[in-house]
Amino acid sequence: MAVNNYNKLLLITFAICRLIVTVGLTVLPELLDVGLEGRLSVDTWELEAASVDFGRLSRGVPSEVVHPATAQDVARVVKAAFESALAVSARGHGHSINGQALIREKKGVVIEMGKGGGGVRVCEKGMYVDVWGGELWIEVLSATLEYGLAPMSWTDYLYLSVGGTLSNAGISGQTFNHGPQITNVYELDVVTGKGELVTCSEDRNSELFHAVLGGLGQFGIITRARIALEPAPRRVRWIRVLYSNFGRFCEDQEYLISLHGKPGRERFDYVEGFVIVDEGLINNWRSSFFSPSNPVNITSLNADGGVLYCLEITKNYDQENADSVDEEIQGLLKKLHFISTSVFTSDLPYVDFLDRVHKAELKLRSKGLWDVPHPWLNLFVPKSRIKDFDKGVFKGILGNKTSGPILIYPMNKSKWDPRSSVVTPEEDVFYLVAFLRSALDTETLEYLTNQNRQILRFCHGSEIKVKQYLPHYTTQQEWMDHFGDKWTQFNARKMQFDPRRILATGQQIFQFHPSSALTKEDDM
Numbered sequence: 001m002a003v004n005n006y007n008k009l010l011l012i013t014f015a016i017c018r019l020i021v022t023v024g025l026t027v028l029p030e031l032l033d034v035g036l037e038g039r040l041s042v043d044t045w046e047l048e049a050a051s052v053d054f055g056r057l058s059r060g061v062p063s064e065v066v067h068p069a070t071a072q073d074v075a076r077v078v079k080a081a082f083e084s085a086l087a088v089s090a091r092g093h094g095h096s097i098n099g100q101a102l103i104r105e106k107k108g109v110v111i112e113m114g115k116g117g118g119g120v121r122v123c124e125k126g127m128y129v130d131v132w133g134g135e136l137w138i139e140v141l142s143a144t145l146e147y148g149l150a151p152m153s154w155t156d157y158l159y160l161s162v163g164g165t166l167s168n169a170g171i172s173g174q175t176f177n178h179g180p181q182i183t184n185v186y187e188l189d190v191v192t193g194k195g196e197l198v199t200c201s202e203d204r205n206s207e208l209f210h211a212v213l214g215g216l217g218q219f220g221i222i223t224r225a226r227i228a229l230e231p232a233p234r235r236v237r238w239i240r241v242l243y244s245n246f247g248r249f250c251e252d253q254e255y256l257i258s259l260h261g262k263p264g265r266e267r268f269d270y271v272e273g274f275v276i277v278d279e280g281l282i283n284n285w286r287s288s289f290f291s292p293s294n295p296v297n298i299t300s301l302n303a304d305g306g307v308l309y310c311l312e313i314t315k316n317y318d319q320e321n322a323d324s325v326d327e328e329i330q331g332l333l334k335k336l337h338f339i340s341t342s343v344f345t346s347d348l349p350y351v352d353f354l355d356r357v358h359k360a361e362l363k364l365r366s367k368g369l370w371d372v373p374h375p376w377l378n379l380f381v382p383k384s385r386i387k388d389f390d391k392g393v394f395k396g397i398l399g400n401k402t403s404g405p406i407l408i409y410p411m412n413k414s415k416w417d418p419r420s421s422v423v424t425p426e427e428d429v430f431y432l433v434a435f436l437r438s439a440l441d442t443e444t445l446e447y448l449t450n451q452n453r454q455i456l457r458f459c460h461g462s463e464i465k466v467k468q469y470l471p472h473y474t475t476q477q478e479w480m481d482h483f484g485d486k487w488t489q490f491n492a493r494k495m496q497f498d499p500r501r502i503l504a505t506g507q508q509i510f511q512f513h514p515s516s517a518l519t520k521e522d523d524m
């Protein structure tokens, strides 16, 4: 009852505020005359929706929200923003953790990329798809499957926008073989920070092309991406095996990724893994895999109560190789060193495998456990130090409460284009370690946030040269350290493509001075 009344009160208060604010708000004069085919909004609900993200750790209310209908709309808005030095952020699906797509300035515009600009167009002959930058990967998949085709490199979760993942890298268990998503792009349309709509590729405006890929939204807004396709497999054998010995786990993962580029028969199609510190993991959001028909008794497998490691691999198959797939899998498993009684197998359509995290999302949503703070930490850890990381973090700092899955899988730098803006460790092979935690109360949030800091401090102190993926820093010095050798280039590209530093200011990389024209000091 009390909760109900409270909610009612909130609603009424909100409605009143909304009335006042809507009456009070007007369109920024800067954008009055841009002439959109799409829509511009100062509706409080819409501003509110654009003021938070998946992380629920930051807040920033924009002055207005634009829903572009075309790339020209995006160009018009950015051009106007450029002329009057107004902050402007593209927002994909708002699945950032630390306010990367938010407007933190007093004045600024969020461009809700959403749907628009031609949607998803498949070119069968060319084996590629042209996609609007705000389109979600799940939509890309649905559209390409109509032609029996699909992109090759994925993220674990498909309700992310194309422009959003390409601004980071886009990684998953296919990365070892196909490279990150940014390695699988042929061409982009980009609206630069000057409001110019430019088509770019390896051969055409290549500096912009490479800058934007992994560019954290700093150089332009992706309005179209041309993405490579392959024939879509029909089904997937999904396998999990357990290890108690971390060294063996890593050797096996590194062996499996060394098979990249081999014919499909001789390698797996997906290699990931996760760390099991507490039994809770088995019952959380990535665990739809283990079920009554697929039981796992961690206690019996983990007699000494230590940390367990789960290798997760898949093999795609079609009608043609349905008969040989088991044999191929057995041949590969024979080379590995997992606990022999710990093989768990599942078999499902390709789409269901790719969309697996969404199932977990629905389950969590139904329990009110999705829209909660997410103090995530994603690190690339160089291979040479991964054992020190295990000792210090998985077997040390973490204790026995993780509040979410911890992913771990290696990748080979040879699949990453050094010309892109993304930063990885210096070694050939590095691991993604992803702490994907949820905080259900403020105490846990504080605990986990502290733990993240402790992990970073440990790495720094032990000189483990990690790089953050989906990086979050608040000072330019930290960003310079993050980019290292790449900083000079990153900075020069910023000067070239977004000289007034109006784009994606929520990343907090460059200082933004709203009213200032370009001055010499600004260019530091």
Ligand SMILES: Cc1cc2nc3c(=O)[nH]c(=O)nc-3n(C[C@H](O)[C@H](O)[C@H](O)COP(=O)(O)OP(=O)(O)OC[C@H]3O[C@@H](n4cnc5c(N)ncnc54)[C@H](O)[C@@H]3O)c2cc1C
Residues within 6 Å of the ligand: 053, 054, 089, 090, 091, 092, 093, 094, 095, 096, 097, 100, 101, 113, 133, 134, 154, 155, 156, 157, 160, 161, 162, 163, 164, 165, 167, 168, 169, 170, 171, 172, 216, 217, 218, 220, 221, 222, 223, 470, 504, 506, 507
């Ligand atoms: C449940 C979940 C699972 C995830 N799994 C993975 C995973 O497996 N692998 C992985 O690599 N990542 C993963 N991510 C992280 C994801 O890649 C990032 O959150 C990314 O930012 C994409 O989210 P988004 O499209 O909502 O972008 P937003 O959060 O909206 O934007 C991110 C940044 O990109 C900029 N931006 C957005 N659209 C454009 C555009 N069109 N052009 C230029 N800049 C733009 C924004 O201004 C902002 O700075 C996951 C995130 C969640 C919440």
Ligand SMILES: *[C@@H]1O[C@H](CO)[C@@H](O)[C@H](O)[C@H]1NC(C)=O
Residues within 6 Å of the ligand: 254, 257, 258, 259, 412, 413, 414, 428, 429
């Ligand atoms: C990484 O790729 C390079 C180039 O293909 C190769 O020489 C190296 O052996 C690979 N390393 C692993 C662990 O696969």
Ligand SMILES: *[C@@H]1O[C@H](CO)[C@@H](O)[C@H](O)[C@H]1NC(C)=O
Residues within 6 Å of the ligand: 297, 298, 299, 300, 301
């Ligand atoms: C799991 O294994 C342990 C140790 O072998 C055993 O004591 C326990 O009863 C098992 N639990 C279940 C649910 O089977």
Ligand SMILES: *[C@@H]1O[C@H](CO)[C@@H](O)[C@H](O)[C@H]1NC(C)=O
Residues within 6 Å of the ligand: 399, 400, 401
């Ligand atoms: C987890 O750690 C806490 C605090 O260190 C301890 O009290 C508890 O017994 C541990 N639980 C398990 C299952 O090890």
